[in-house]
Amino acid sequence: MSEIKERSPDQLMVFGIIGGLLGIYLTYLLPLAGERIGGKIEIVLNTIAPVAGALGAICAVIWGADAVRRVAKYGLGTGVPSIGQIALGMGIIAAMFGLAIIKTQPLAGPVVAVITASIIGFIIGWFAQNVIKMKIPVMIRCMTEIAAAGAIIIIGYSAAVAGNYDFVNNLIPRVFDNGVILFIFWVGAVAMLHPFNACLGPDEKQKRMLYLAGSTGASTMAIVGLAAIITIGASGAITMILGIVLWIIFYKKFWDEVYNDAASVVGTGLIPKTEA
C-alpha cells in the first residue's frame, strides 16, 4: 500500500477551534460593524451574520469527527454513537454555562464555554482512564477535544437559528422555548458520530471520513436554516441554501473518494479449495 497522508490531530484541532470560534464571533461582530457603516451594507451584514455561525459549527463537526475517529478506533465496547452523545451532553452543559455566566462581557462567552467544556471533558476522560480503567491511551485528549467540539457545535448552530449567541435575550426565546435546541443536540451529535460510524472498517481512510463529516455538518446546516427561517427570516433562507450547496459539494467529494478507494480493491475470486 502506498503511504497515506493524513491530517494531523493538531492541524484539525486548530482548524476546528479557530474556524468554529471565528464563525461564532462573526455572528456578533458583523452586525456591530454594520452599525458603524450604516446604509445598505448594514442590512447585508445583518442578514449574513447568522450564516457564519453554522459555517463555524461545520469546522467543529469536522474536528470532532476526527477526534471520535481517533478514540473509537480502540473499540469502546459500546459503539461509536455513545461517544457522540456524551460529547454533546458535555458540550450543551458547558455552552449554557459559558454563555449564561458572562453578563457584561459578551465577547468572552464562547471562549469560556470552550474552556469549560475542555475541563469537563478532561475530568471525564481522566476518570474513564484511571477509575473505570478503559486503557485507551488517547482517551483523555480525545474526550477533551470532543467536549470542546460539542460546545462549539451547539453554540454555532444555535447562533445560526437565534441570530447571535446572547443567552438570555436571543437563545432562550428563539432556541430553547421552541425546542429547536433538542434538534441541534440530536442532529449535531449524529453529524459528529456518523462519519466514523459509517466509514469504520478495515479500509477506513481519514480523507474519506472528513469529507463525510463535512457533508453531515452541511446537511445539519440546511435543516438548521429551515428552523432559522421561522425564527429570523431571510438569514435562515441563506443558511439553508448555502447548507444544501455545501452538502452537495461535500457529498460529491465523498462519493469520488469512495469510488477512488474502491478501485484499488482487487477481485480475488472465491477461496480456492485446497486438499488437506
Add this chain to the structure above:
Amino acid sequence: MVLLDPTTLIDIGLIGLSGALICLAVHFIPVGGAPAAMAQATGIGTGTVELAAGSGLVGLITSSYMLHADPSASMALVMASGALGASVMLASTMLAGGFIYAYGVAVPFASAQVKKDPITGQRQDNYVSKGTQGQGIPTICFVSGVVGSGLGGAGGGLIYSVLMHYYSPLISATSAAAVAGVFTMGVFYVNSVIPSYGVGGTIEGVHDPKFRRVVPKDVFTSVVVSMLCGVVAILIAGGMTP
C-alpha cells in the same frame, strides 16, 4: 460566595445523588447490544445509552408534567412520577422485544450468567444454545430492567425539580422548563455513557457478576461528574439574574 450556602450545597449533593441513580439505572437494565439483536446474548438488542436515555427522557417528561400540573408538588411525588414513566417505557420496550424474540426469532428465554433464575427458580443452562450467551429477556432481567429504569426516571425527575427551583424565579415558566429540561438531558447523557464504558457495552442486570465488580467505581465517577454539573447549573442561575 453563593456556592457555600448550605441549601446550595444540599442541592449540589442532590444533583450528585441523581447522577448516582442514573448511573445505577444503567447497570440494572439488561443491555445486550448487537449480540442481543441477533439473539446471541441475553437482554434488549440495543446500546446502553439508547435504553437508559430513552427510558430516562420519558421519565423526564412525566416528572415535568407532574411539576407543571401541580407546581407545589413535593420532590418525592415528582421523582415517583418520573420513575413510573420510565418504568412503563422500558417495560413496554421489553415486552415488545420479548414478543419478537419468542415468536419471531423463536428462542427460549435463558440467562447464561446464572444457573437458576433467582425469581422463578427455573433452570437456565439447559436452554442456552451452544455458542451463545443466552437469549431473550428472562424474568430476572425484566424485573431488573423495570427497577433500573425506575431509578433512572427518579434521578431525572430529581435533577429537574432541583433546577426548576433555581430557574423559575428568574425567567418565564416556559423558558425555565426548557432550560432545566435541556440541562437535565445533558446530565442524563453524560451519566448514561460513563457507566456504559464501565460495563463494556453489555450487562444482564442485577444478577450479572459484572454488576458487583463495576458498580462502585462507576457510581463514584458519576457522583463526582454530576456534582460538577450541579455547580455549573447553579452558576448558570447566577448568570440569568437580571
